[in-house]
Amino acid sequence: MALPLREAAAAGNTSDEAFNPSMVRELARNLASKSFEAPDEKLPSGLSDLTYDQYRSIRFVPERALWRGAKLPFQAQFFHRGFFYKNKVMIFEVADGKASEIRYSKDDFSFGEKVPAFTETDLGFAGFRIHAPINKPDYYDEVCVFLGASYFRAVGKDETYGLSARGLSIDTGETKGEEFPYFKAFWLERPVPNATSLVIHALLDSKSCAASYRFTIRPGTSTVFDVEASLYPRADLEHAGLAPMTSMFFFGPNDRNEVDDFRPSVHDSDGLAIYNGKGESLWRPLSNPRDLQISTFQDVNPHGFGLMQREKNFFAYQDIESRFEKRPSLWVEPIGDWGEGAVILFEIPTKEEIHDNIAAFWRPKAPLKAKSENNLTYRLHWGPDAPKPHSLARFTRSGIGARGEGSKLFVLDLIGDNLKGIDPSSVKGVVTAEKSEVTNIVTQPNPNTGGWRLSFQCAVKKDPIELRAFLATQDDKQLSEIWIYRWAP
Known part of the structure; x- marks a missing residue:
């Protein structure tokens, strides 16, 4: 199928189309010049009303994974739409310089007994996950997942999922309410044999901004994403969050207010680390406050920041199922100068560990102007620790x-x-x-x-x-x- 937003797509043209990375930037730029259109959330009634357990029972059939038969170093599996994940996301494979849509097939999924029957045959996908031999050379473990709005997660070797990254945050913590941009299309470049990296392109949209992303993903002890983003605001963005991430901190040795729990600590991250433009290394332990806390760390050209899970001892958590000691840290490494701005930390009160109540991101000092182009390059390190820039304790x-x-x-x-x-x-x-x-x-x-x-x-x-x-x-x-x-x- 032709690339989304092209007139040929609207006309139903299903032919492949030549692809190059600049096309995604062009699509984002053109998208920003038009009025925002809400995403397609139309679903059969049974799928839109699924419970959490019903949705979890819908499984992609591993034998039908993209690239599985070719025995390439990466495989892709796809998520069904339903429950919270109603948006239809277009996904393409790029091979031999052409992009072709990956079509939905009901046969690609197994359904639990309690999932209502439906007859629709062109539902599309909610997102996808990438598998690669990260822990054992002969087994494809899940390495990263893109699912829900502009959220994505990844793990390094021997880790389990924890905190999430996002493509872009807008108006986080503002009284008028937060705007949630979403990825509406992805292009997965077919890897070559023995490849050590995978390239994924993404198109993001929201009421206030469109954007393009290029992710180069390298699994390993720390899984690294090289991110190239181009943002095209429809309106002035005074409260944009760049390289945003979200996590959970319920309680720890510094904060056990009104907690009655057999575990010593429960959190996906235990602190915010910053290596600022002055060359200072800062460590800010997280908390679960009684009231919303917003912390601002002014800076010029930061060297890096991230939400860390430093405590790696099982006995600090005593949770056999959740294994918080195996949750990754996420470190943002800016590439090039980011100018004046601040690392912003939000700590939101929560009474349950199921909620992400921590958010951190970079906010530029100057608003992102409407009809402007804003290019940003950075590297995400998902792993046991951040790259160490110094020998300080x-x-x-x-x-x-x-x-x-x-x-x-x-x-x-x-x-x-x-x-x-x-x-x-x-x-x-x-x-x-x-x-x-x-x-x-x-x-x-x-x-x-x-x-x-x-x-x-x-x-x-x-x-x-x-x-x-x-x-x-x-x-x-x-x-x-x-x-x-x-x-x-």
């Missing part, structure tokens, strides 16, 4: 508890090769607090972790308290990244 655990009336005790653990064998008398903790008094700063080696521990007390106030801490030598040489935290009553 890192914070691994933040514990908080009461210490008498009107005071809190903060206990911070660190690890780092630069701390091994160092004279304890040469190390000091540097701790500051806005609107409060810090006392009893103690630093000491932690023989149980092979690292160090920094602890201090802070007087409790009614207003939120901004805290900042790091380890240094007695002559003020910085030994660790900078721990920053907002404690709220």
Whole structure:
């Protein structure tokens, strides 16, 4: 079938069409010059009313995966429409310089007994997932999935799914409500034998913006996405979120307010890491606040940021089924200068672990103007850790508890090769607090972790308290990244 939005497609032309990557940018540019059209959500009544369990019972037949018979290094399987995933997403295979639509077939799926019968034969797809031999050379594990609005997820070697990335966020946290752009079409380039990467093109649309994306995906210990995006706003975007990600933080050693649970911690990510344009490495532990918290970290040309899952010990979670210690971290590495802006962190109160209540992204200082072209390149690292830009020690655990009336005790653990064998008398903790008094700063080696521990007390106030801490030598040489935290009553 011809590429979407072409007049030939509207006329029902089903022939293949020559393809090159610039076509997707052209489609996005042309799309932005027209009025927004809501996505196709028409479904048979039985499919639109599916329960979660009914939808989960619809399975793609693995033997019918794209490229399976060719024994190529990647395979693609597709998601049925239904439940929350009503949008019809067009998906194409690109081979020999031509794009051809991957047509829906009911025979590609197995259906649970409780899924209502339907007769429609051209339903299309809700999304897709990519499989590759990431853990064993003879088995194709699921590596990434694109499903729902502009959401996508990936894993590195020996990991399970956790947090998600998004193509674009618009008006996140604004009182007028958030706008959710969605991927309306994908082009999957057929890989060559022995390929180590897969290229996927995507077309995004929303009321305020159209955009094109090119993802180059390289599975591995850390699965890496090279992302090339071109954004074409229909209206001025004052609250755009670039390279956005969403995660879940229910509770941890720093935040167990009103939690009655046998597990010590429950979260997909435990902190926001930032390597800013000044060369500072910041670590902000996440929390599940009583009220919405928005944190802004102003910067110029950031080197990277991401939501991390640093705690990798099963005993920190004690959850045999969820295996939170196997959830990936996601690090954004900007390619080129991003100029002035800020990393924005949203922490939303939640009483259940089923909700993503954490969001982070880059917001440029200047709005993205209507009818402009905005090109952005970055790299996403899904894996056990972020690329390490320095040898500074890192914070691994933040514990908080009461210490008498009107005071809190903060206990911070660190690890780092630069701390091994160092004279304890040469190390000091540097701790500051806005609107409060810090006392009893103690630093000491932690023989149980092979690292160090920094602890201090802070007087409790009614207003939120901004805290900042790091380890240094007695002559003020910085030994660790900078721990920053907002404690709220």
